[in-house]
Amino acid sequence: MSGQAEGMVDKVWNVFSSMKTGLVLLGVIALVSGIGTLIPQESMDPQKAQSASEIFKMMGFTHVYSSVGFRLILGLLCVNLMVCSIQRFGGIYNQTYKPKLPSALSTLPQKIQTKVTGKANQLQQVTFDLFKLEGYRLTAEEQEDHWSFVAQKHRWGNWGSFLTHISFIVLVLGALVGSMTGFKGYFSAGVGDSLSIHDIELNRGTVTDNFNIKINSVEDRMLANGERDNWYTDLSIMESGKELARQTLSVNHPFTYQGITFYQANFTQGGKFTVEIKGQKIPIVLQNQGGNYYQVPGTDLFIIVSAIKPDPNQPVILYQVYKGNSPQPVKMGQMNKGQTDTIETTFKLTFDGLAGYTGLQVKKDPGVSVVWIGSALLMLGLILSFYFRPVTISGIIEKDTEATLTLGALSGKLKSRAEEELDKVARQIKDKLDQ
Incomplete structure (x- = not known):
């Protein structure tokens, strides 16, 4: 078995x-x-x-x-x-740290070779000194009838493709971690609104955190020349009535709390109102063009805002009131800031002014840090592969009176570069011997 x-x-x-x-x-x-x-x-x-x-x-x-x-x-x-x-x-x-030394001429790289002759001791000294001077890492061994050696330059480049493969593993793992343990969602809220993180509309994932989100203010800021500056949302993280964190976010400037990031997605104009019914005053925020509605407590009356003139000095709104499932409004009207209307003798509605309505994307992705590590590994692998291409030259010096140095270079994918490097080394050795 x-x-x-x-x-x-x-x-x-x-x-x-x-x-x-x-x-x-x-x-x-x-x-x-x-x-x-x-x-x-x-x-x-x-x-x-x-x-x-x-x-x-x-x-x-x-x-x-x-x-x-x-x-x-x-x-x-x-x-x-x-x-x-x-x-x-x-x-x-082994290729990087334990290169295999050539044991005979037949074990040298055969595709790219060259020979240099000279006196044995002088040839050995010149060859070894030159490789060290050119920045090669030299590994050598002496035998009875010859010296054998391997010279390496940019040996770290051997790890380029390996790190590139590892980076893809890390990137995929990061994506899997993010998709399986994180979430992505969206919510829209007005000034003063408070909602649980569990109430956001999820596109994927599951929320395991537990806190409330309070919208302190929403602003569509304009520059002095009339151009838009940005959309700003002042947001608080609340738990058991206690403020744990607070920050103003805007487009391209998100807010992150315990790995959950809030992104400014959109802005819609809205209006602040006070509903007065049976002596109770209730502040509400309604979004422009019927983006949301408010049901008056104890009634089947629903209020929406159909249009807004967002003049900061003299704002004007158009509102509609529906009853039950009726497709036609039972009341519609226009209100200036500070104006109050009585609706069917049931309640009073006061327009208190403009109020922004913010749309925020919410995302938690625990795999982001893993993805960043994978990206760093990928960049390092590419740098090693393209800018630190390894050069490996093997050689044998025969111990005759007129010794012969036989050099062979590993060509890899760039044969021309290996040939150029080998010719350069051989030429410099000959020049040193002639001096």
């Missing part, structure tokens, strides 16, 4: 260590990503996703990125990259 188990493990290992497996998984990911790009996703545009074809919804095409299948494919790709990286690690480590 143990032999069968080991055989199965070897088969699975061979599958995940195959480049073909990686290419197939990348192809599937590209196909699924194409579907997610062409078909609106619930996590990005809920309204468009709802209007998508019922067939697409049934097949799960409107939430492909959050599906178990897509996450499974990403996980399999991570496994494939990890297995390939594990297999390559030993070779890269």
Whole structure:
């Protein structure tokens, strides 16, 4: 049984260590990503996703990125990259820190070679001194009939592709952590409103935190020349009536609390009102163009604002009052700031002035820090790959009276560069010998 188990493990290992497996998984990911790009996703545009074809919804095409299948494919790709990286690690480590010395002329790189002749001791001294002067790391060994050595420059470049592969693993893991443990949502609120973090409209994920959000002020600031400055929201984090944090956020200047980030998404003009009923005065904020409504307590009357003239000095609003499910308003009117209207002898409505209505996106993504680490690894891998391309030159000096130095360079993908470096070294050695 143990032999069968080991055989199965070897088969699975061979599958995940195959480049073909990686290419197939990348192809599937590209196909699924194409579907997610062409078909609106619930996590990005809920309204468009709802209007998508019922067939697409049934097949799960409107939430492909959050599906178990897509996450499974990403996980399999991570496994494939990890297995390939594990297999390559030993070779890269030995190539960087424990290069194999040539034991005979036949073990030198054959594609790019050159020879230099001279007296044995002088040839050895000049060669070793020159490599060190040119910034090479030299590993040498003396045998009875020859000296063998390996000279390395930019040996850290060997790790470039390895770090690039590792970075993709970290990036995928960061994306998975964010999609599985975070959330993304939206809410709209007026000045003075307070709501629980659980009341926001979620596009994905689940809220596990527990606190309230209070909107202290909302402002659409204008510059002296009449151009818009920015939208500003003064927001407090509340818990058990105690203010835990407070900050003013604006477009491109979010506010983060315990890993939850609030982004200024939009601004809508609104009006502040006071509803007076049975001796009780209730402050409310209504959004322009019927963005929200208020039901008067103990009645089936609903108030909306249909239009606003946002003049800071003389604001004017148009309001409508509906009763029950009636499609026609039972009352509509125009009010200036400070004006009060009596509605059906039931309650009084006073327009107190303009009030902003803010729209905020809320996002928690624990995978962001992991993604940043992956991005840093990717950048480091690319820098090592493109700007620190390793050069490895092996050589053997035969201990004859007229010794021969045979040099061979590993060409890799840039054969011309290896040839240039080898010719340069050989030429400098000859010049030193002639001096």
